[in-house]
Amino acid sequence: MENLNTTFSNLFGDISNSRLFFAPGRVNLIGEHTDYNGGNVFPCALDIGTYALARESSNKKCRFYSLNFDHIGIIEFNLDDLLFDENHNWANYPKGVIVEFAKLGLNLNHGFDIVFYGNIPNGAGLSSSASIEVLMGTILNAYLKSDKNGVDIALIGQAAENKYIGVGCGIMDQFASAMGKNKHAILLDCNTLKYQYAPFELSGYKIVIANTNKRRGLADSKYNERLAECKEALKIAQTKHSILSLGELNNEQLIELEPLFDNKIVYRRAYHAVTENQRTLKAVEALSNNDLMTFGKLMADSHISLRDDYEVTGIELDSLVKNAWDQDGCIGARMTGAGFGGCTVNIVSEDKVDNFIKNVGNIYTKETGLIAEFYIVNPSDGAREII
Numbered sequence: 001m002e003n004l005n006t007t008f009s010n011l012f013g014d015i016s017n018s019r020l021f022f023a024p025g026r027v028n029l030i031g032e033h034t035d036y037n038g039g040n041v042f043p044c045a046l047d048i049g050t051y052a053l054a055r056e057s058s059n060k061k062c063r064f065y066s067l068n069f070d071h072i073g074i075i076e077f078n079l080d081d082l083l084f085d086e087n088h089n090w091a092n093y094p095k096g097v098i099v100e101f102a103k104l105g106l107n108l109n110h111g112f113d114i115v116f117y118g119n120i121p122n123g124a125g126l127s128s129s130a131s132i133e134v135l136m137g138t139i140l141n142a143y144l145k146s147d148k149n150g151v152d153i154a155l156i157g158q159a160a161e162n163k164y165i166g167v168g169c170g171i172m173d174q175f176a177s178a179m180g181k182n183k184h185a186i187l188l189d190c191n192t193l194k195y196q197y198a199p200f201e202l203s204g205y206k207i208v209i210a211n212t213n214k215r216r217g218l219a220d221s222k223y224n225e226r227l228a229e230c231k232e233a234l235k236i237a238q239t240k241h242s243i244l245s246l247g248e249l250n251n252e253q254l255i256e257l258e259p260l261f262d263n264k265i266v267y268r269r270a271y272h273a274v275t276e277n278q279r280t281l282k283a284v285e286a287l288s289n290n291d292l293m294t295f296g297k298l299m300a301d302s303h304i305s306l307r308d309d310y311e312v313t314g315i316e317l318d319s320l321v322k323n324a325w326d327q328d329g330c331i332g333a334r335m336t337g338a339g340f341g342g343c344t345v346n347i348v349s350e351d352k353v354d355n356f357i358k359n360v361g362n363i364y365t366k367e368t369g370l371i372a373e374f375y376i377v378n379p380s381d382g383a384r385e386i387i
């Protein structure tokens with residue numbers, strides 16, 4: 001916090017009129033690659049995320065600076081020219097949100113000076129980009145005194161990512177960041193946006209995130225490729241069912257459709273989306289019965305489906321997960337987020353966490369030559385102004 005204050009006053013002067021905001025990252029417990037298929041997801045917001053110290057400026061200029069990208073320096077733009085600009089790098093995310101607000105008639109007549117700081121690893125699948133979108137939405141909502149709620153802000157963030165950044169992501173990440181609740185996870189039906197909070201206090205257990213530290217490279221284009229494959233599967237399913245998304249099918253209905261799929265890869269993508277959707281509901285039910293063992297088993301099934309049918313894991317994620325399964329005290333482990341690198345989520349007995357980190361970390365380095373990082377996280381509240 002001190003660093004934010006000092007940096008702000010060094011770069012932009014007086015901090016007395018500034019306001020501080022926070023938007024969390026998220027971890028998805030189960031329900032992967034189901035959101036853009038109209039299915040269920042079960043993420044929680046984290047106690048790590050992105051902070052921003054913001055102050056209105058007297059003209060239409062915006063000056064954004066991130067402590068995470070200090071080598072890039074201050075990014076400057078004018079509200080009269082909000083076109084996507086590659087040179088603006090990370091600042092395109094908050095810029096896209098300004099554009100989406102404007103489309104709703106919520107126009108700014110002044111710019112902002114903002115210093116951002118994220119204590120969430122960038123591009124590691126914990127929604128650093130969704131957190132900055134939701135953060136900007138929360139800032140604009142506060143300054144414009146508009147009446148957008150958390151769900152609206154999530155949708156605006158998603159629109160910015162889809163239209164301005166060009167990644168066809170679903171709603172999960174922005175929703176979790178905007179709507180998170182302390183000590184709870186969120187069961188969200190991405191078709192209707194109906195949601196309910198489920199207590200996620202695991203007495204005696206910790207949520208441990210393991211970061212592969214693998215550069216994700218072509219992740220965005222691979223993500224869009226899966227999206228296209230699911231669209232193709234939906235078209236085939238629609239020849240027999242009047243549905244708007246794969247999430248409306250149950251397992252039996254999909255299996256009956258298999259002969260219609262000439263391309264078996266497309267069938268396997270749909271198979272993952274449909275079974276994962278059902279698994280998510282079962283997992284939440286197991287949790288409500290305090291049946292952590294079943295919850296953990298379903299996490300493993302989810303990973304296997306993502307590995308074999310959806311094919312979004314890779315040797316790094318598979319190494320972390322397989323070795324996590326072998327550890328004493330680990331009751332559930334799977335990849336989380338888009339995949340192709342990024343992180344795994346693990347539920348580990350509190351007294352075994354140190355050993356877990358040591359063992360999984362060592363074997364991972366032997367198997368991949370990379371060094372994994374571990375974070376112990378807690379389900380937390382969604383985006384807010386910090387007063």
Ligand code: GLA
Nearest residue numbers: 032033169170171172337338
């Ligand atoms: C990324 C996307 C989400 C979701 C996950 C996979 O995090 O942003 O919308 O599709 O991948 O579950």
